[in-house]
Amino acid sequence: MKVDIVNLTKKFGGIIAVDSINLDIKDGEFVAFLGPSGCGKTTTLLMIAGIYKPTDGDILFDGKRVNNFPPKDRDIGMVFQSYALYPHMSVFQNLTYPLLIKKRPREEMKKEAQRVADMMGIGHLLKRRPGQLSGGQQQRVALGRALIKKPRLLLFDEPLSNLDARLRISMRGEIKKLQKDLGITSIYVTHDQIEALTMADRIAVIKDGVLQAYTDPEDLHDRPKTLFIAEFIGNPPMNLFDVEIKSEAGRVYANLGNGARLAIPESRKLKKLVEGKVKMGIRPQDIHAGSEDGISTEIALVEPMGRDDLIVSKVGNAEVHFLVDPIMKLRMGDRIKLRFDMEKSQFFDIKTELSLLWD
Amino acid sequence: MTEKTTGGGGKYDWFWFLLPALILVVIFFFLPIIITFFISGTNMSTATGFQNWKWIGLKNYQRISSHPETLEHLWLTVKYVAFTLVFFNLGMSLVIALLTTHISRGVGFLFRAVWLLPRITPVVVYVMMWRFIAADAPYGILNQIIIKPLGLKTANWLPMAPFLFIVLVNGFIGASFGMILFSSAIESIPKDLMMASLVDGSSYLQRIRYLIIPHLRWPLLFVTTFQTLSLMTSFEQILVLTDGAYNTEVWALWAYHKALSTYSGNLQWGFGTALAAILVTIGIVMAVIYMRYFKFEELVQEPKIETQ
Numbered sequence: 001m002k003v004d005i006v007n008l009t010k011k012f013g014g015i016i017a018v019d020s021i022n023l024d025i026k027d028g029e030f031v032a033f034l035g036p037s038g039c040g041k042t043t044t045l046l047m048i049a050g051i052y053k054p055t056d057g058d059i060l061f062d063g064k065r066v067n068n069f070p071p072k073d074r075d076i077g078m079v080f081q082s083y084a085l086y087p088h089m090s091v092f093q094n095l096t097y098p099l100l101i102k103k104r105p106r107e108e109m110k111k112e113a114q115r116v117a118d119m120m121g122i123g124h125l126l127k128r129r130p131g132q133l134s135g136g137q138q139q140r141v142a143l144g145r146a147l148i149k150k151p152r153l154l155l156f157d158e159p160l161s162n163l164d165a166r167l168r169i170s171m172r173g174e175i176k177k178l179q180k181d182l183g184i185t186s187i188y189v190t191h192d193q194i195e196a197l198t199m200a201d202r203i204a205v206i207k208d209g210v211l212q213a214y215t216d217p218e219d220l221h222d223r224p225k226t227l228f229i230a231e232f233i234g235n236p237p238m239n240l241f242d243v244e245i246k247s248e249a250g251r252v253y254a255n256l257g258n259g260a261r262l263a264i265p266e267s268r269k270l271k272k273l274v275e276g277k278v279k280m281g282i283r284p285q286d287i288h289a290g291s292e293d294g295i296s297t298e299i300a301l302v303e304p305m306g307r308d309d310l311i312v313s314k315v316g317n318a319e320v321h322f323l324v325d326p327i328m329k330l331r332m333g334d335r336i337k338l339r340f341d342m343e344k345s346q347f348f349d350i351k352t353e354l355s356l357l358w359d
Numbered sequence: 360m361t362e363k364t365t366g367g368g369g370k371y372d373w374f375w376f377l378l379p380a381l382i383l384v385v386i387f388f389f390l391p392i393i394i395t396f397f398i399s400g401t402n403m404s405t406a407t408g409f410q411n412w413k414w415i416g417l418k419n420y421q422r423i424s425s426h427p428e429t430l431e432h433l434w435l436t437v438k439y440v441a442f443t444l445v446f447f448n449l450g451m452s453l454v455i456a457l458l459t460t461h462i463s464r465g466v467g468f469l470f471r472a473v474w475l476l477p478r479i480t481p482v483v484v485y486v487m488m489w490r491f492i493a494a495d496a497p498y499g500i501l502n503q504i505i506i507k508p509l510g511l512k513t514a515n516w517l518p519m520a521p522f523l524f525i526v527l528v529n530g531f532i533g534a535s536f537g538m539i540l541f542s543s544a545i546e547s548i549p550k551d552l553m554m555a556s557l558v559d560g561s562s563y564l565q566r567i568r569y570l571i572i573p574h575l576r577w578p579l580l581f582v583t584t585f586q587t588l589s590l591m592t593s594f595e596q597i598l599v600l601t602d603g604a605y606n607t608e609v610w611a612l613w614a615y616h617k618a619l620s621t622y623s624g625n626l627q628w629g630f631g632t633a634l635a636a637i638l639v640t641i642g643i644v645m646a647v648i649y650m651r652y653f654k655f656e657e658l659v660q661e662p663k664i665e666t667q
């Protein structure tokens with residue numbers, strides 16, 4: 001099912017929780033709403049579910065305005081962070097609740113419960129109560145309950161946040177595969193950028209109720225349109241520091257202070273050539289240590305992260321984080337030379353926080 | 360680990376923890392019951408005084424069983440308890456709780472606060488208001504506001520429908536008890552569950568049936584048990600409203616009249632306490648049945664704190 005969100009706005013009293021968001025979701029697409037807590041992503045989801053009424057704007061399912069449809073008429077399935085299983089019902093009763101409500105025959109309920117339970121790998125748990133299940137099993141039941149009525153739209157509200165790290169990674173893959181196999185249009189709310197990047201076809205980044213960007217994961221990662229996206233996306237987070245742009249002999253440089261400067265390549269030519277202060281961003285993996293030439297620096301801190309060591313040091317006035325191979329055995333106080341891969345650098349206007357590279 | 364961290368935990372420590380509650384229960388519950396049963400075996404009355412009474416064994420109980428009014432009072436009590444319980448203490452309170460939790464919080468709170476008024480009004484004042492409502496023409500709120508404008512025949516409504524009035528008077532107080540328990544239980548249902556049932560396709564009515572009512576199981580059982588017992592022994596509203604006139608003498612009121620307030624002035628303490636003793640016995644039996652039938656022991660969970 002195609003979903004269109006047009007100027008969607010929600011106010012609680014005087015507070016604007018969602019500020020005229022526009023989105024289109026294609027049939028079968030997996031879209032993530034990504035943003036910090038309190039940014040309005042769950043409010044948006046609950047408006048799509050029909051729990052909240054929009055203050056303004058429209059929600060269209062396949063072109064049909066559903067603003068005033070109660071949740072039961074929207075043909076949706078939803079998975080909650082808390083699983084929201086009915087504690088007084090068995091797994092079977094939980095799974096078949098949507099069918100019970102529709103007054104489906106008992107035979108069909110049994111058949112469908114078996115089908116969904118097998119799909120989710122919980123066939124042996126049908127007689128148990130939610131309280132007798134582990135978190136992962138509960139999440140599977142919740143997912144099964146959302147799927148049993150074959151909804152046209154699946155909504156996920158941070159479904160993996162209560163699971164432990166390992167389970168989260170495996171469920172991530174399972175949900176993505178399930179969604180692709182079934183081809184059900186899905187909206188997935190999360191504050192975890194890794195979940196959004198790994199699972200979604202497109203990501204809507206929301207901050208303070210305003211849509212910051214709506215694009216695919218790669219674009220979001222490589223071409224952040226705002227400072228917020230640059231800070232929020234990527235792990236470890238992008239280095240951001242104030243630089244001064246200066247042209248000299250036909251080349252453009254970013255001065256980091258204390259004499260350190262970086263040449264900006266043609267490919268990163270700023271939209272508006274600003275002479276003066278801008279925010280420069282570069283990801284830790286795009287700063288390379290141990291080269292012959294480059295900017296010399298002293299290591300202030302080493303954080304072993306397993307596959308890499310995260311190193312903190314000072315370049316000019318800026319504190320930079322970068323990744324090195326642990327085999328280098330760098331220690332605090334060591335001096336090394338850094339080469340910045342400026343082809344991957346980002347620049348933002350300090351005032352507007354908008355990218356100076358991408359529209 | 361069974362290492363002791365503080366002092367010595369003796370085998371009979373529990374006794375000292377129980378003692379304060381035990382003293383209260385013994386003095387204010389067990390002793391009165393024993394005294395009641397004791398007096399019910401005597402002919403004690405104003406005439407005999409505290410000196411000249413005699414043991415008469417079960418004679419008082421024999422008198423009750425052959426008393427011409429016994430069945431009448433018993434049947435009235437059963438009807439009164441059943442109607443008040445079902446229509447008000449459970450029915451009305453559930454309806455109020457459901458209504459006030461499905462509208463905005465502020466309005467719901469206000470509405471419930473209004474329903475508490477009968478409970479916090481002194482009984483005499485409260486019942487006087489009901490008497491004003493039912494009073495004969497040209498007075499009476501009912502007559503002036505509803506009956507007369509509609510052109511119907513005015514009347515003194517209390518004698519016309521005495522049973523209805525004793526149920527109403529008690530029901531309007533009793534409803535607030537369940538209302539508080541039910542509405543707080545409804546509000547304690549996790550928000551996600553309430554949303555999930557809507558998304559799963561329930562209408563609001565279906566949500567009440569499949570999610571809210573099952574969630575209210577324990578409060579419902581508790582209110583049923585508690586209110587049955589308290590209605591059986593309550594009589595003060597009826598005492599002030601009709602004083603037992605127009606066939607409104609429930610068992611508890613009958614006991615009160617016999618033991619503490621008779622027209623002749625001869626207070627039959629022995630006979631009255633025998634009536635009360637029967638009520639206490641029925642109450643205890645009912646309580647045991649309720650607790651067994653509703654499996655109250657399931658309510659009491661093993662403590663999560665580990666003892667050594």
